Amino acid sequence: MESRLKGLEAVLAVARRGSFRAAALDLGISTTALSHTIGRLEATLGVRLFNRTTRSVALSDAGHRFVERIGPAVAEIRLAMETAHSLGRTPSGLLRINASVQAGREIAPLVLAFLRRYPEMQVDLVTEGRLIDIVAEGFDLGLRPADLVPRDMIALPLGTPQRFAVVASPAWITANRVPLSPVDLPLHDCIRVRLPDGTLLRWQFERHGETFQVETKGRLTLDEAAIARTAVLNDAGIGFFFEQDVAEDIAAGRMVRLLEDWTPPRLGFCLYYPGRRHHSAGFKAFLAMVREAAKRHAKDN
Template sequence: MMRSGLTELEAVLAVARLGSFRAAAASLEMSTSALSQAVAALEARIGTRLFHRTTRSVRLTAAGERFVGEVAPAVADIQGALERASEEAGTPSGALRINASAGAAHLAMWPYLVPFLRKYPDVHLDLVTDDRLIDIVREGFDAGIRTADTVPGDMVAVPFGPPIRFAVVGTPDYFARHGRPRTPADLMHHVCVRARMSAGHIYRWEFERRGETLAVETGGTLTLDEPRLMLEAALAGLGLAYVAEFQATEALAAGRLERVLEDWTPPFDRLCLYYPGRRHVPAPLRALVELIREVG
């Protein structure tokens, strides 16, 4: 990562944002000891303690809160000026941190992210997959990738790719033994692979047809929290699974799985790259936005 000459200030702002010396060090590509020394040096120079530190937590002092509130906008302006000056000298470079669900990362990788890295080899892309919907600003990410319906309203959203569609799938042998559901209500009489969401609750399968929407609480002997495992469970004949269509495409084409209730699973939202609306967007992120808009 290119250092800006603002190491001590960047260190304080990163710790304040992330609430952790270790996480802040990782975000700045520094060692934890080097970051701690930078913070301590600044505190010594201004003669004020900026953080309360315990073995379990780090939080700003009252003086630290005032300091961060006054310094953060100025540092952002300086970083923006440095990035703009750097852009004039060549192509985008530096780190770009993106948080995405595993499925979103899969869909974005080959059509968008691989061409982006080939076009801009000086950019280091740090793609973190997490099915939890997080605050990307608080956790130090430049952008996120999620379906449009989950993007926070205060973010700039750039839609891309086709609408996401889900599918209810099972093996031919399963349907031979148990029959085929004709309506979502029929699922109550079938063995289903249940999905546990990151928040801990069991997902209710969602359906829609001609304006009618349903959310069905399915039953089964297996509960999983990872979509690929759900697909593998369906392939093993353990029950019906509700998965993203793209995950089952190969198995459906090969006849290893069959689809039911297709008329109840219309396309839903598209994926979006989203990021905070701020005065200056980092050059690598702006380049990715431009590529996404070109590809569509």
Template sequence: MRSGLTELEAILAVARHRSFRAAAADLEMSTSALSQAVAALESRIGARLFNRTTRSVSLSEAGERFVAEIAPALEAIGNAIDHAGNQQNELSGTLRINTSVGAARQIMAPLLIAFLQRHPQMKLDLVTEGRMVDIVGDGFDAGVRLAENVPQDMISVPLRMPQRFAVVGSPSYFANHPVPRHPADLADHVCIRSRLPSGGIYHWEFERGGHAVRVDVRGALTLDEPNLMLEAARAGLGLAYLTEWNVAADLASGALLRVLKPWTPAFEGLCLYYPGRRHVPAGLRALIELIREKRSS
């Protein structure tokens, strides 16, 4: 690749990571080589693009303008290279994605199966786990998580699948307990508690009219898997706090009843995210293209 383009990619990587060391790892080059590339470009254009201290790296005013102008052009060049290379060949290779079990269930049919049907020579390696991982360090091409959990130094592609939580209980449970009208009423209810991947207990989150409430619910049963919580709620063991996606069939059949709906507004949902590598894998570019098609349809 021409040195000028490499230098531009180096500038974008440092701007993204705010770190020469992290940017060098992302681009799979040495820190000294990256520093030399950035310095060479700064010398050639006669402007300092980064403010450097021993503890931090930030864009200068000139750097902010420069990055804003070159980023779209470099993305277009990368797309053109991939399209030219794949025009005569069927897309192949392995795409490794890390996500949670719940997210995997939501994207399997509408996205991943559709991707493999479109590109039958591709292989998909999907790894599910609750905890967040370093997708670069662990050898993944991309991750899928809630937008609020995507690391700031990653490029994020919204899937446009809004999420919303629901508090649900079985008819047998409500035969012996009053319907809560306010999150504070949960103090008088038996709830199925949720354990986070970190080991902590999740506090149920509510919001209405700009007023946010977090409740550390009480209950004898603590679980860390949504399907188990769903089974326990069906059995009348208490109220559960799950996504609408998980409980939709039970609400439709009447197996579960929903409460506190005005207190559970929709929020931004899942995103695909990936590091801004110099060479984004062709398979990942194809998946991103499919996501954008589905968003616009």
């Protein structure tokens, strides 16, 4: 049973990562072993699950249908096994979390504390930009900004408010007129960031209880915030970031903050999960730690 389950998990890992090498790293096995596992399963099923070339790997039509059906089933089987294994024992097993890159950085200290408290637990923290169906792709928990949490999920705020920052380099400030209001931004060269779904990030602002978004203009569009930061540091225009990602640059004088009154703290990241499932002891222990951390933050602030 366990070997068959690992074969199914191997298929899900390759489908998720789009690469045998990356999936093998996630699973902690060699690329050769992973390829053999997939090959044996394809031989058993009598159908090819992946179309392979020397440069890429993608699900076949049969593979797409297979993954859609086994994703939730594998998650339920793994959960049932871990629940049975943990009865009357210290929490153990694997907890899988899918998060955005920024959210992953936010929760990493809590994950490390959790592993120290429960040495028999393992955590697989996958960070990526796209918003996925965590149930279909075999994750126990998701972590995203509050406004991106699917409505059919139970959400648990981490307790740390998030804030955006509009910034430019000192040289850019010297050479250009400074925007006095978000409505001025379309008149300036802004560094735009493309989201994983292909849409452009709309800059979010709030003042006097009113929230709104601005669709900026600019000559440079990127799909990675870290590269956008480099562009701002090289005087390419105005950027929009999570405050924590540019706090050191602002403090060091490498960036100048703009429109600060228009970017107050907002509800931050939320951990979310499906409600109608039996949850393992490790899952429950992790949620308890999240609630503890949220209470400490509320007390301190």
